Amino acid sequence: MSSPPRPEGLRERKKAKTRRMIQDHALRLFAEQGYEATTVEQIAEAAEISPSTFFRYFPTKEDVVVQDDYDPLLMYMLAAQPADLAPVPALRATLRGAFEQIPQEEELQILARTRLQLSHTALRARAVDNMMTTIDMLAEGVARRLGREATDPLSRTAAGAVVGAMIAALFAWAEANGTRRLADAVDEALGLLEAGLHP
Template sequence: MSSPPRPEGLRERKKARTRRTIQEQALRLFAERGYDETTVEQIAEASEISPSTFFRYFPSKEEVVAHDDHAPLLAAMLAEQPADLTPIPALRAAVRAAFAQLPHEEETRILARTRLQLRHAALRAKAVDNMICTIDVLAEGVARRAGLDVADPLSRTAAGAVVGAILPAMFAWAESDGAGRLADTVDEALALLETVLRP
């Protein structure tokens, strides 16, 4: 018989559910009322929490739009790639595998968030900040695979090139109203990157 979940595991799952509820309610309100017109207080009320609880999960309204949990999934998928793959093909395969696992409702949330980022300069800036964090996570994974220092230029350049290709692909996908699967759109962009960089 398996042992019961550890309390900290239950707490973390509860926090993740609350965070997801806040984001879902925020995105719904932004779609109905507009981003600028929606207040933190309204989001908190719709999420059945207090404004102070909202700020325990998200430091700002911008962060509600920017937040995702994809970096750990990308790192896990990168670690599973064959050791003989060079950085760009390994990153491409990892991204494809991670995005292919996203359920439909998560892809719908990504579409809503990306549309908002396209319309609001402050949200685009926040998206870039988050992409820098993703570069750090992927660079660490590339370095680990190659036995390099995490600050090695090769690791950061490869991760930066891949993330730099993903961002405009996601924006183009959002502008097309989510035509096609996001995994396919991003993979097409990374295939172009791989072709350009191939010796």
């Protein structure tokens, strides 16, 4: 299966490919010798790039674990949802569609990165920062669909609730060692949210 289509130009796709290649080498080294013991210089050497090139893609070593390339895809798919869909169903359909496009080898990388985030306090904190950025981005997309300002409380609450449910599902999925498809795990959580979280 090929990489998921993303609404971007050739240059951006090449950058995304390089970013994933750096992440692959980093995750391999983390598995072999531990996260703390692995240096940026070692990752750069394994990826056959300079440390300065590493830092052009990832500002810190933590970022090589928590960053991904899915935000443009999410925004593209959110904008493509039917206009009459309410915010939570629209976000649910967006995330389902995006995660269904992730190839198995890429999903394995997400699993490895998520397990690292669960096992290191600094990585978990950095992941929360990253999720806050995702909430802001999705809230802007929802507000645009509703014809409201980006600070609209409904849009921000919908985005926050969906991302919160996604985090819970993502971490549970990783703790279960990814025994099911990520798309199914996230969609189940968002289905419960959409239904009002009734027991």
